[in-house]
Amino acid sequence: MKKFYLPLLFAGFVGSAFAQSKLDLESQMTLLELNSQKPIPTYNARTRSFERIAPQRTHTMAMIEFNSPDAQQQLEANKDVKVLCVRGGIAIVTMRIADVERISEQKYVKRLQLPRKVQQKMNLVREALGINKIHQGIGLPQAYTGKGVVTGIVDSGLDPNNLNFLTPDGKTRFGYLSKITENKAAKDGYLYENYYPKVDLDRLPNKDQNDFAIEDFTTDNSETFHGTHTMGIMAGGYLGNISFAQTEDNKTAQNLTGKNPFYGIATESELVASCGNLYDQFIALGMNDIINYAHLSSNNRKPCVINLSLGSNLGPHDSTSIMNKFLGACGEEAIICLAAGNEADRTVALTKIFAEKDEQVQTFLRPVYEGEFTPPGGSTVYHNLRTGQLIAYSGDESEISVQVVIYSEVRKRIVARLGIDSNTQGKPVVYSSGGDYKIQDAIENPNFKRYFDGYVALGSNIDPETKRYQVLVRLLTTDNQTNNADGKYKLGLLVSGKPGKRVDVYSDAQFVYFDNYDIPGFTNGSRNGTISDMACARNVLTVGSYNIRDHWASLDGNVYGYNHNEFPVGQASLFSSYGTLKDGRNLPHVCAPGASIISSVNSYYAENPKIGVTDATLQGKAEVDGKKLYWHQSLGTSMATPVVAGSIGLWLEADPTLKIDDVIDIVRKTAVVDDDVRAGDPVQWGAGKFDAYAGLKEVLRRKGTSSVGQLYAEKPQVLITPAGDRAFNLFLAGAHEMNVSVYGLSGQLIHSLHKEGNEAHLDGSQWNKGVYLIKVNNNDAQRVIIY
Template structure:
């Protein structure tokens, strides 16, 4: 053992004690990477990527939440240190912070806590039918169709093509994208009150900007599900096709995206909605592995504070329900027990572990290296008391691959989080070489009773394993709702399966192996650590087809189902899956609900979901407060609109009520409700090949009169109905069920 100890450098940092207690574990990890000059260049680059460190002029900056006891008194000192303030909230600001001044900022009298941003990632048709969005769109048994008219749908994402045909109005005469903030585009003017990115506010400027990045297409797919309106020769459009759109995009220039940028993006969209006096729903098909996941993070608290009447945020549950990324244990006061596990890499040899104990709990943690061939621990590291108010900071550097089995670094930082009083540990592993059979493990030992949860980040396929050793714990998918979906007012969405196969444009069939109607295997599970049931609802999230950016440079033909020409470009519709796809189904539905009642609060939306969500043979009979798999059940957009109208019978009047509304479509036909009178009227029905299958002449129709159109003998599917009178013409699609 003595020879092994000589191969490892144990480095303990002493960032000024008072300042350290005012910094999050992630902030400390960043500073440790700067202070430890023996760290590998690879590790330093990874740290920079993780925290989205970027250059502003000649200075390295990072985004941060800064908690203040007296903002007015703190601002002059912050400005002197080069801090660029972006969003302002009660007691908290978001800011761009010079990395070299972080300790000085933390030492300021009126700064109580500083948190650098944590990474955020995306979470990657018949969906409309499953949630009865087509009934909403056609206005069946409703006063008129509900398409999100007069509502803003905000999307914070990446891979956004601003001029995609799905983002125009139904007749393609107007672009519905009204605002764009490209957060990493530094070529133009930033939005008012912010100090980064470029804002585009006119249709010409938005179209000239074209897109945020060509390395992704996720945002265009998501926005198309929520609010796509490309109904011409296309069945893959979205739900709230008459809503205006506001985009916040990230173009990947600095290889990182953090929760602080997302928070700024939500505020930007809500501020725009306020300026035009419209209700707004923001879609977040995103997740973050780092944070307490109990609603006490700064992001969750600020997002909760921004919501209210006509201000709703809908977020993804995440895609970790089938991954062994979580372990937990509840210890009694008399317990001599422990919780031990190993971390395993499947893609790369770097990753992070986060451990959160219960508020007021005390425990220790000890890292060790293990060789599965020798079946023994090679090295025990320091036993760290995670309950120390001042925290701990250590880096272990491995320098001999042959003796230890690793080359690289392991860092560990602890704190008592001022956000919630919980003992919190972050472990960072970065190996540029790892010889097979070698693992890093850890053991948690309680000092007092309480529950401990631990999660790994999934970016590089890191998981928990017991290596088949008795007394060690493998990971599970429980408590797998990630940050962003964990907020107390956020509407969190899981995914179920409406499509399990498709045929691509080359005629090749693809099958997911999932069961139609059942929960998607990847859909993350509740509860949250504080015991709340999550998600609130599920929606279609398996092989959902929607638009993707035509600028995407990694296009895979096997995902493409349909393409069309638009403004000289080939535009594609592709299948994707994840709670990322389920979330905009709900956001689009909420937009139609806000049209019916523009004063809905997050609590109203959750109440509507509780009353109207579908329970079936797959969900089973759910408890009154929902389940940690299904929430309240499967989304029913149509019943939700009805519930909104009960709450607010007036609703928001449609700007242009259609002269004809399609009602009560079934396998034998449909009814036409005339909202305007007509004299000589011709009604024609065509199949999707343009063949006329019904023709009817009517001499006179009164306002409010309902005309039945019978189509016995025709197959179910999509048809076109055309009404021509002396006063108007009307064309629409109808689905015979």
């Protein structure tokens, strides 16, 4: 067993210091870790190993929600705080860790939240959503490619000089890029770098040491391709030749050379990005950068859509967290598309309404990696590893009792309870197995010590914003191999409350989920409730995933696919998160193709020898001017979200005045509801399958009846599109009915048609060959030819 030394993890915590704290529970735990001088055990998803990292920073970022009209002025007057930006009554600041408690207690501060780590969550896509029709202008007044629109992204693993993000003459399509990273050596604990096109950098009036040229940027992270992949889906525009693999029958592969089939959606949009470490404060700053660029980079505000393929499962899952309020404020100035999350393949949520004689719910904390687990690249074997955090929220201020319990399968009963029964005002109660996990002031429960190695910490308070009682559980445990080698002693969770009251429990979805092991009296968790907490913000569009490809050809000449029909084409993706919220909302709003999508890859990732990318994992590559480019398939709501964001970029070209409420309404109205949708979970599907083409037509339809903008003349042009042999589709923006008359060249009436709405189908199968004039609602006649 690998040893973790934690003697000061929770030492020196004084309950009264947090009795009136405006810090949320997770921030309070984080503050303890920041103040600790000893290593804290964590699992590093990037290196896929366990680490003991001793925090040695002096400064931290924070988000502060204001509590008075003059709060910003008072905050900026405080010399111990550096204000980075303010939006929607929320400031992003840096401060000394030693000042966090004092600043949080100021009267002008409503809440203070410390950094929270979030997780990163095309040829078939373009055809399925009608993007190809939009790019060609079929049935539309023109082609749309995102011209004049800012498409922004906050992510990691960005390669901005990838061919996908250059103009045909090799110039960058990026207008601005910020890189925000932790840096212990920096005065404020972080490094903020600004990147501009060289032509703009040379003209920068107050250039300093943190201003650079985008053309000289490599990548913020060579160990992930995520940012390059999602940006490529949303706006990749490379149309040149590449070598690529394809399969027609999902059995045999062909290696071809030709026009890149994997380009993106808003192919001529202007790109802006923020990258670096993915903490919520950094993400908020990145969003602020993108919005400011769209507002300030020209005399007229540019329409803007932002993609966030990021999220966290911990939080109240409503719109009240500081981050979610900041997202809501940004959503009033840009269209924000947010990934629903990829946790629905595990039951990581649990909701219960207590009743008379039914005043508790109990479940097991089942490890994701059951049995022996050795992290890739590691040597230590863990047995039924359970680590991470989970949080329980009461429906109101009513206290709930939360216990981590030890259950014996042999004796069929609970043999130990580790819990809290009343409000600890944020002070954690810690249970430890001792030995390697000896923690000052911790309770060494004999049964816990006998059957498990590790610790369990619980703390509670009333959230100052929602007024909901909440209990946070943090744990790191493995089965003791002397007394619990067969895993017959299991960790569970027991929550009790008053009749009529509600509890919502969420796991961080990393290493444990809620399961009953088919043991009577215990309950399974739910997939409904797995929606990302960030995706629950107001003024954002939340996107889930459905399957569009389950096999793909690779450059090694083979066809690969998922096992056991895990991702049947057309159905909602098993992993696509969803949830019915406490306020009654169902999310996501809609689903888009997310499994699997082929897009561009961070070249520095693909060429990183530690990653080991081969032709077996690549679907395309090219070499231009000595630089190699790569394309790779991936899946997730991270991939579905930029599909929608890029499409909205096309909509914004057609109508730059669109607001988030307009977009959500159009998405819901035009989504496809087919047999797959009807057979699935209605909450997981949202409105159904996103339809970019139908959505754009609805945008044009609404604009045709509005007083904003002049896409059409006073008398809109009728759009006539061939619809098969001697048939045509007619579309007239803004029309409530269609009165169609067809004349021969001599002026005789050949055919007439009346149709409610603004679309009509015209069948000319009985007409003779020749030239005909079609007139709709007294518009000028248009000519069609029947061959």
